[in-house]
Amino acid sequence: MDPALAVATGPLLSFTLASIIIELTPGPNMTYLALVSAAEGRRSGFATVAGIALGLAGVGLAAALGVAELISASPVAYELLRWSGILFLLYLAWDGWREAGVDEVAASQGAARYFRRGLVTNLLNPKAAVFYVAVLPNFIDPAGPVLAQTITLTAIYVGVATLIHAGIVLLAGAATPFLTDERRERTARRTLSALLALVALWFAWSTAR
Template structure:
């Protein structure tokens, strides 16, 4: 098990990486603003849970395939791109309607938002490579099983993501009442903004390299 000195370095380093604005955080904030606090929390939990998959992949050595195989990297990457564009298309279909206050608009439930966050994280090979590079730096042979140490480190990293992203999702959700009070036009603007977020994330992922 990692000793106390390792945790003193690992936790601040993890927090610094988590709070840096990135695609996951942008996606989370957009969901919270559009859907509310509970939606923000559900999305945060989904994004965090995806880290457990990448932790397992790094621990078992599976994630190394994305470093060594261009085909595997591209396959997962474009699966993620396709998923993001699918989400953009879903929002685009209802962009001309009033989000949040019309029964004809399909508003995703919390379970679906959790799955969206989870899949967005899992289908990003850059995250897999991050865990493969980051976790081993804090695992020491003299401290026992490297695999167990990496699993513990990945679990703690995920808990930190839950806390930080949960707070961010909750805060973003507090802005939704303000958006609703601004009327139908603002809700449409919010919907188109969300479409833009999905498309921007898809482009960013499509341009990602190993």
């Protein structure tokens, strides 16, 4: 096989399957996307998906350049990133609870805001860095072009994550018409916000070293 193809078909399929399983596991992205899409609509949900995709790609690029490995190997850097992510998730949960029943932000402003939040959430996610450092290398052939393989696998992972996240937006967004009633909307938003806070606490526990 031409080295330019970077990764053999077998490892590609295995990595794709692993990515699907990982992304179908409930976590911060899934919960936050459900909250945004149900309460704010699909436009805001897809904006969040775009931010998440860029964040995951950014962490993948950092891994390819060795930055993610340095963070994973440094207890101080890892803990700083971990707690920044936890606090940001808790802030999002609090913000979602606080905004229940409040008039929505203008559509253009809301889309930009949710894009930024999706981006920041994933840039501050140490589990993403650990995935790229601990899991992804297992699917790389050291005899081949490592950088090209890393970029290829990162693109696959981001693509899989984006498709799954888009599906969540479509499903959760279907509940938006049901939430036109202010009382139901407030109840749903606060329920999902409380769930996001619990996910943040789970995230704190599961990422502790």
